[in-house]
Amino acid sequence: MKIGVIGTGFARKAHLPALRTVKNADVVAVASARLENAQLTAAEFGIPHAYGDWRTMLEAHDLDLVCVSTPVSTHFSIVNAALAAGAHVLCDTPAAMDAVQARTMSDHARSASRQLLINHELRYDPNRLKIRQLILSGAIGTLRHIRIQNVTSGWSDPAGRSSDDWWSFSDKGGGRLLANAPHQIDLLRWWGSEVTAVSGRLHTVVRDRRDRNSGQAWTATADDFCEIALDLHNGATASISLFSVSHNELGNHVQIFGSAGTLILDEHERLRLSQDGQDFADITAPLADVHRHDAASSIWSRGVMALLPDVVAHLAAGRPLPEGVAFQSAIENQVVLDAVRQSSDDRRWIELGTGTEREDSIS
Secondary structure, three states, rough: OOEEEOOOOOOHHHHHHHOOOOOOOOOEEEEEEEOOHHHHHHHOOOEEEOOOOHHHHHHHOOOOOOEEOOHHHEEEEEEEEHHOOOOOEEOOOOOOOOOOHHHHHHHHHHOOOOOOOEOHHHOHHHHHHHHHHHHHHHHOOOOEEEEEEOOOOOOOOOOOOOOOOOHOOHHOHHHHHHHHOOHHHHHHHHOOOEEEEEEEEEEEOOOOOEEEOOOOOEEEEEEEEHHHHHHHOOOOOEEEEEEEOOOOOOEEEEEEEEEEEEEEEOOOOEEEEEOOOOEEEEEEOOOHHHHHHOOOOOOHHHHHHHHHHHHHHHHHHHOOOHHEHHHHHHHHHHHHHHHHHHHHHHHEEEOOOOOOEEEEEOO
């Protein structure tokens, strides 16, 4: 299977190390907005062709699969072009800037008779898979509430990032809402049930910044704080709090409350379970061999290490693709993301599926 990779950021850390281990995966080309990055990446992974323009790469090669790991604002044009060129496509999360773009991409894939896949790598994490299995088995009783908190320091220093940092600009798809919330929303829907209503609050805490190299002033427009309250179809509630300008790195915490028990996934990725009021027991899932690869240094890269072999094997055999890469789920997640942004703009609850809204405002 001939594969092209577009993007040399996360792809260099996750996709390419994963593909290096996959049978029948022949990465023939890599493209980046900066040719020197593509060339360095090609040399590192023994890829024969490097491009500073992804369009040139698509024109030059007859590819079976294209992996898109680029700024969110570029997904729509790149994915559609790759589909038109006859390739299957694996796109990083989130799929697009909004649900309209995501649906259009899906329509293009259908018209081209190609597979469009989404990279929901956290579904391939052993602990998060175990959480799903425990909830479905009734180990904590009826699901009542899921609380996810992610507190990091990456954007805390006003002089810590460059002025061309796309993650800091809303028009490029930066910010916590599109960087982290899509993964958390996907997990909530996977663990619990569909989202029926949302209340969101987006804010840019540190707007005034200085380029870390030149010292030149610039202004961030993407949210570095994102808080979401959600109602789920099964009667449970959920909350997501994402904050990237903390002075201290506190990491990711998940708490899941049921009628008969509680699950906790802490910042060290330790999973604990309490049932019927008993002490918490460590039930952390062991890592499979695929997760122990040298490049699998984070939950994100570990997920990709497991996901990509699955994708390539299914595409090569022409079998139905795994649920974790189904693009329909990306569209459904995007609907929730759009509602969060609308809720923050309008300061109100947004009902999903009915087109109605709550009367109470967001405090």
